[in-house]
Amino acid sequence: MNLFYSVNINESKSKIILSDDENRHLIKVLRKSEGEKITITDGLGYVYNCQIINIFKKQTELKVINYKLVYSNKPKLRIGISMLKKADRFEWFLEKATEIGVCEITPIISQYSEKKKLNMERSNKIMISAIKQSVRFYLPKLNNPINFNQFINESSYEKNNFLATCKNDDLKLFQNSIKKSQDINILIGPEGGFSKSEIDLAKKTNFTPVSLAENRLRTETAGVVSCMIFSFINN
């Protein structure tokens, strides 16, 4: 199944405009022509069965045949993850987390983070491509990068906040700390880990330190492993 993505849907949900990348994919890669049918999602849970009406060089116009809302009652995983020096490793995390399943991603600037800016447009494109690839109808929310303290403060009123740190014999494994059907927030540190003052603040503010695995994981691997554990527990 080839899934397309569009947010350009008219109010009556009868017409959809595909533009830019999606249009190129439709014409150049899949070589679709007028009259053919395709499936589109808006990334908000709606799935549209459409017929191609007009193909132009820059956009394609589609008539909606029918649509439905694919309701999701799955619990929500929100990840705060330290920015990484190497963009390709962070982008890989965005792709895989989206593919395996995540609700919200917040890039974090912590004391030992090596980068502060993220190309939001490029990042969103990677995530859109991943929902199409994995046939998902919900596009995870990608927030602008924020400071560690801000993330901690904003999550402080939530239940089930976890801070992933390196293996320590006193620490419980994340997989043994969460239960099915619970919304979870998890915070993943940079290569150098969190600073002592950051860990202390998190502990004071309703975050439980956990370990993701017995051996050391790179930041982006830790992010993906946490998605996988969450998905495993909720499958």
Next chain:
Amino acid sequence: MNLFYSVNINESKSKIILSDDENRHLIKVLRKSEGEKITITDGLGYVYNCQIINIFKKQTELKVINYKLVYSNKPKLRIGISMLKKADRFEWFLEKATEIGVCEITPIISQYSEKKKLNMERSNKIMISAIKQSVRFYLPKLNNPINFNQFINESSYEKNNFLATCKNDDLKLFQNSIKKSQDINILIGPEGGFSKSEIDLAKKTNFTPVSLAENRLRTETAGVVSCMIFSFINN
């Protein structure tokens, strides 16, 4: 902890030679000097505490202070995974599978595989780098690419053979099909999946089709997800 890798260990296990990449890492990145102590693994479970005796431009000579065998009684995961058109996606799989934990990887040439050759030297370097990064003392075995039928035949006498295919309501999830402490073989197909005749052959030859997740996964993601599920079950 900075872990180094070397297979150049003398018979009496009293001297180790670091060469090439490892030597560069020692001198240029970590700026170690003579007299300092470092930890080395041979990727076969041995860990050596060493002292630097001589640093030359192309190699470093170390005296072994003591060594131990880190015995592993963990069950073994063997993955047969289709070759991928894009080298970076396959390399990413090699890195992450090594980081999360795998015993043996066999690149598979199946009917719909898009590539037949693998740069073995480069692939091994990626895996060595991953065991160092994640502080593991066993380097997974990377086999030369083989045909689908060969993999199936060679595994036919083993227990617990699985074939990962796309979600189908009749299929059990992989996570519900395996038990703790069992050695497992899993076969992951290319983007286009396995052909009908391949699936039929696998079923006849002691392989059980399973699904890894509810949604579609890319080949390299499926490989990593199978490592994570195996690790989860055995943690």
